[in-house]
Amino acid sequence: MPEPDKAPRDEKRLTNEEIAYTLHEIGELLDIQGESVFRVQAYDRAATAIRNLARDVADIYDEGGLKALQTIPGVGKSTALKIVEMLQTGKSSRLEELRKSLPPSLVAMSEIPGIGPKKIKRLYDELGVATLEQLEGAAKAGRVRELRGMSAKTEENILKGIEAFRQHHERILLYDAYPVAERVVTELSSSAAVERVDPAGSLRRFKETIGDIDILASSRKAEEVMEKFATLPEVREVVARGPTKSSVRTRAGLQVDLRVVTPDQYGAALQYFTGSKAHNIHLRELAKKRNLKINEYGVFDVETDKRVAGATEEEVYAQLGLPWIPPTLREDKGEIEAAAEGRLPKLIQLEDVRGDLHVHTNWSDGSPKIDEVAEAAIELGYEYVAITDHGYKLGITGGLEPSELERQIKETEEVNRRYPRITILAGSEVSIDNEGKVDFDDDLLARLDIVNASIHAGFNQDRKQLTERTLAAIENPHVDIVCHPTGRLLGRRDAYDIDLDEVFKTAAKHKKVLELNAWPNRLDLKDDYLREAKSHGVRFAISTDSHRLEELHFMFYGIVTAQRGWLGPDDAINTLPLDELKRLLGIGDVG
Ligand SMILES: [Zn+2]
Ligand SMILES: [Zn+2]
Incomplete structure (x- = not known):
């Protein structure tokens, strides 16, 4: 083996x-x-x-x-x-x-x-x-x-x-595949024989889970590229090797397929192999109407068989009368119509993020200290970060008793004085109990800058109870954000049974925020739900739920998922400047 x-x-x-x-x-x-x-x-x-x-x-x-x-x-x-x-x-x-x-x-x-x-x-x-x-x-x-x-x-x-x-x-987490694809791309691009190289397939569209890793390269010396690929450090086994297509298995057991095309075909091939299938079928129909034929080699005039585009994706889309469409939107869910009408959404980018609103520390089940979180957040260029350890009702993870939360609020104030470059928001992740109530009494909740509320138990309850618990949290005036609203864990647990339409409507009515939890096996709310919630007027906190400092980087997975949900920078609240965020969360208000 x-x-x-x-x-x-x-x-x-x-x-x-x-x-x-x-x-x-x-x-x-x-x-x-x-x-x-x-x-x-x-x-x-x-x-x-x-x-x-x-x-x-x-x-x-x-x-x-x-x-x-x-x-x-x-x-x-x-x-x-x-x-x-x-x-x-x-x-x-x-x-x-x-x-x-x-x-x-x-x-x-x-x-x-x-x-x-x-x-x-x-x-x-x-x-x-x-x-x-x-x-x-x-x-x-x-x-x-x-x-x-x-x-x-x-x-x-x-x-x-x-x-x-x-x-x-049969699908692997984007989080497990993406770093491998990135390394392969970096290593291949160091070869003089490679002109361009990109991931393709569902990974380039940043789907939450993907099948195999597809990589596309352009070169005039395909054989050399194949040799380089077969001998990459992560390769454990060459599964198949051909002149322009090879498959390998990595040491971590992932399959990576590489295809090499000539530079003049690269855009057409990248477009074709990025998919999705539904998106490409729709494009082919558009091409037909224009007497064009589109495939992985280029765009061709049906009558003369002359190639009219292929070197870049932009020219492929331009032949169909469309602007370039970001890969995260290519699912045939209205993006082609939007592109044709010049109303593609302006998508949120990682650079738009000004803070993280869901972070655990060693006060509960996380590992970093509050001042370490502050330093890491400064390094990320953030303006603010919220410390949201678990409340005591979540017995198993060492949640904070009321007196501990009071001490933590004091420590947060003290860290804030030491780190003027960042604002630490004092918060909590309270659990929503079976009756929809949360940890801590109103007085203590009122002293917090931010209250995240989550369901952490009772996932098998019926739709009515789970919906009512969530609605009660939304209606609680102290709760700012409802976190991981469907409770799913990719590969481990399906979303619980909840009436999301009701949740979205109620959140919009009470101007409450729903979380897009960026933890790679949560990504909850998921892409389609984000779009649906947005259509109700809901806004989102894209938060990492970090328990370790390095997990603050999970923000990336949240942002690409937000893009798949058609979110722009204004749909998230953690893109707001601090003063606007404070106004939104009611920080500084009396009572
Ligand atoms: Zn949680
Ligand atoms: Zn959490």
């Missing part, structure tokens, strides 16, 4: 993502082998910590050796030794050993809901089932029920689990 790497090791230092993935895989295989939960979780904890580090593990090791590695949360001596081996050899002998005794495809199977590692091991030992497809076949053929303790019901659950797994796992 793993391909031996022939290039010198020091040029192929493993990234944090690759190290994290290796540790994760070791943990999963140990789990299937029946290792103690404690040890399995230790690997998972270390993997998560490494994935979230702001610095490269390789650099940490270079500077401080084995000892420094052990300062990473969750990394003890034995894990640190494994990391050193990975850095020095690019491999983990523990993983290789485990892979010899158990096929790695069992790791993917262990993520199927409802089938634990023990069952997977037995299905493997007793039926030889090693892949998802084999498991599906065995369950359909009624072979699983022959095993002791398993039944037709088990088979039914397995098939249901496989279906749910496929729905969630």
